[in-house]
Amino acid sequence: MFSSSAFKELSQNNISLYQQQTIYDLNSLLVDPSSSTYGIDNFDLSLLGSDYHQFDNYQQLKFDDINVSSDVERNNLALSIEIDNNNSYQSPAYPTPITQLKQEDTLDWKQHSYYLNSTSLISPISPATTIYSSPSPCPTFDQVIKQENHINLPPSPPDSNGVPSPQSIHHCENFKIEQFDDSYQTALSPSTGENFIDINYYLENRDQKPQQDHQVLRGFLQDTTFQRKHNLKPLPLENLFGGLSQRGDIEPVISLALQHAKLEVQATCNALKISPNPHEWTESQVQLWINSTIKQFKLDSLPKCEILFPENGQMLAMLSDEEFIKRAPQIGSILHAQLEIWKATYVDISSIDNGNSLTSVAGPSSAVPTMSNSLSQTSIWNQMLHDETDVSDDDDSEVGMEIDMQSSPINKSEADMTETPVVKTPTTKPAKTPKKHHTHLQKKGSGTTSSHIHLWQFLKELLASPQTHGTAIRWLDRTKGIFKIEDSVRVARLWGTRKNRPAMNYDKLSRSIRQYYKKGIMKKTERSQRLVYQFCHPYSL
DNA sequence: AAGGAGGAAAAAC
DNA sequence: GTTTTTCCTCCTT
Numbered sequence: 001m002f003s004s005s006a007f008k009e010l011s012q013n014n015i016s017l018y019q020q021q022t023i024y025d026l027n028s029l030l031v032d033p034s035s036s037t038y039g040i041d042n043f044d045l046s047l048l049g050s051d052y053h054q055f056d057n058y059q060q061l062k063f064d065d066i067n068v069s070s071d072v073e074r075n076n077l078a079l080s081i082e083i084d085n086n087n088s089y090q091s092p093a094y095p096t097p098i099t100q101l102k103q104e105d106t107l108d109w110k111q112h113s114y115y116l117n118s119t120s121l122i123s124p125i126s127p128a129t130t131i132y133s134s135p136s137p138c139p140t141f142d143q144v145i146k147q148e149n150h151i152n153l154p155p156s157p158p159d160s161n162g163v164p165s166p167q168s169i170h171h172c173e174n175f176k177i178e179q180f181d182d183s184y185q186t187a188l189s190p191s192t193g194e195n196f197i198d199i200n201y202y203l204e205n206r207d208q209k210p211q212q213d214h215q216v217l218r219g220f221l222q223d224t225t226f227q228r229k230h231n232l233k234p235l236p237l238e239n240l241f242g243g244l245s246q247r248g249d250i251e252p253v254i255s256l257a258l259q260h261a262k263l264e265v266q267a268t269c270n271a272l273k274i275s276p277n278p279h280e281w282t283e284s285q286v287q288l289w290i291n292s293t294i295k296q297f298k299l300d301s302l303p304k305c306e307i308l309f310p311e312n313g314q315m316l317a318m319l320s321d322e323e324f325i326k327r328a329p330q331i332g333s334i335l336h337a338q339l340e341i342w343k344a345t346y347v348d349i350s351s352i353d354n355g356n357s358l359t360s361v362a363g364p365s366s367a368v369p370t371m372s373n374s375l376s377q378t379s380i381w382n383q384m385l386h387d388e389t390d391v392s393d394d395d396d397s398e399v400g401m402e403i404d405m406q407s408s409p410i411n412k413s414e415a416d417m418t419e420t421p422v423v424k425t426p427t428t429k430p431a432k433t434p435k436k437h438h439t440h441l442q443k444k445g446s447g448t449t450s451s452h453i454h455l456w457q458f459l460k461e462l463l464a465s466p467q468t469h470g471t472a473i474r475w476l477d478r479t480k481g482i483f484k485i486e487d488s489v490r491v492a493r494l495w496g497t498r499k500n501r502p503a504m505n506y507d508k509l510s511r512s513i514r515q516y517y518k519k520g521i522m523k524k525t526e527r528s529q530r531l532v533y534q535f536c537h538p539y540s541l
Numbered sequence: 542a543a544g545g546a547g548g549a550a551a552a553a554c
Numbered sequence: 555g556t557t558t559t560t561c562c563t564c565c566t567t
Contacts, residue, residue, distance in 0.1 A: 511559080524545095
């Protein structure tokens with residue numbers, strides 16, 4: 001099951017792995033282009049696990065500058081991160097020409113991401129032109145965590161959920177260039193002419209380097225506060241790297257758990273008359289499921305549930321554990337865990353049923369987590385799942401469209417931009433509709449532009465597609481719902497186009513925004529800044 | 542000048 | 555009835 005992420009803790013010369021329940025970071029990186037930076041950021045969140053003081057610096061990188069691609073091959077998770085600031089944000093703080101970072105790794109990718117972040121994205125004094133591959137004070141895993149089948153990862157929320165909490169990362173200021181030693185700069189590829197970090201080169205040469213240096217870095221890495229903060233439990237390294245025999249030992253347990261989960265899912269599906277595939281749930285079915293889960297686990301009831309979780313199933317499935325907890329501090333984690341079980345169960349169901357790899361079911365992007373589908377291909381499962389074969393098609397197509405957009409980030413014309421929300425609306429926006437509009441705003445899968453869209457929804461749509469609209473409107477602090485309109489004229493024009501109001505301008509648009517103050521949809525920011533607005537919770541979710 | 546705040550009224554839904 | 559649009563005045567940056 002991949003709902004746990006493996007982290008390395010660097011402590012002296014020993015390596016140990018820790019498990020963490022949340023997976024949002026990896027999701028974000030792998031699935032959604034608009035959340036790629038969050039994904040990277042969340043990595044830090046996971047590894048460092050403390051306060052993060054340099055968010056503003058980090059945010060100065062636009063989404064456009066970051067391409068994250070992933071590949072799942074040879075039973076390994078390979079992660080590639082490229083950051084290209086060539087077309088980048090022309091901030092004085094980032095006078096960056098071309099920078100490329102690239103790495104591929106297996107499960108210890110986080111380790112490198114961490115370095116990557118600390119030197120290129122977050123460190124306030126380190127523009128991306130001077131990226132150093134910071135040396136690891138301990139060996140990197142060469143071993144590959146063998147996965148019997150491809151790892152599929154759960155999708156990431158398109159905009160909000162990979163967001164790191166500002167309290168989550170700290171010590172970024174520790175990562176300054178002077179901490180890194182020259183010899184490791186040789187990891188920069190000598191042949192490219194670009195600052196291309198060749199991780200392989202680095203890996204090959206790591207043993208040649210004694211570990212007496214980088215005291216600050218090592219000291220930081222030895223800080224294990226993140227373990228406590230994230231409830232990380234030590235996991236013996238051998239358990240993960242011990243090879244397939246270990247896997248075999250736990251297989252019956254997992255299989256049993258899956259069977260149990262499956263039965264539970266089946267029963268609930270029958271009772272609620274909902275699909276076993278959370279991606280297919282409508283908004284009201286999501287409410288049914290949440291309430292059912294609350295009852296099942298005897299949780300505290302959730303007032304305003306439909307406002308806290310207005311998503312349809314597809315969107316709900318993309319929310320991270322963190323997001324659930326943010327919305328429902330008491331029970332969010334349980335809800336999320338339960339949803340993960342449903343997702344995994346369904347994927348397992350589908351994979352067995354199809355007799356194919358998971359990607360044929362979930363698609364390359366929906367990436368639902370699987371409990372290592374090869375682990376439990378029992379006849380019981382097959383028998384139980386015959387009636388669920390043809391689910392999962394329609395939502396794949398939608399996600400696929402988004403992936404297509406990601407893979408070919410062609411500059412859109414202004415007219416195209418106005419159409420972008422049309423594509424996304426069915427999957428993302430109805431979920432944000434206020435309760436009182438559910439009836440006429442949430443027809444599922446219409447695929448048409450909602451003429452009833454609210455301004456705040458529209459703004460969130462724009463915010464959710466930073467690659468397209470990042471120059472017009474962008475988040476300043478996603479966690480707080482603070483955003484800035486960078487190009488008021490353009491935003492107003494887009495809004496006017498959407499509403500078929502040719503005379504729309506920013507003056508009118510801003511008046512509408514101000515109406516939200518007393519409605520509790522938006523609020524004035526603490527510090528008044530021009531063109532900066534702030535959503536109220538939970539509208540920013 | 543551009544934008545922010547908010548009143549008022551009309552229009553749109 | 556609610557939301558948005560339109561127009562407005564006054565104020566701040």
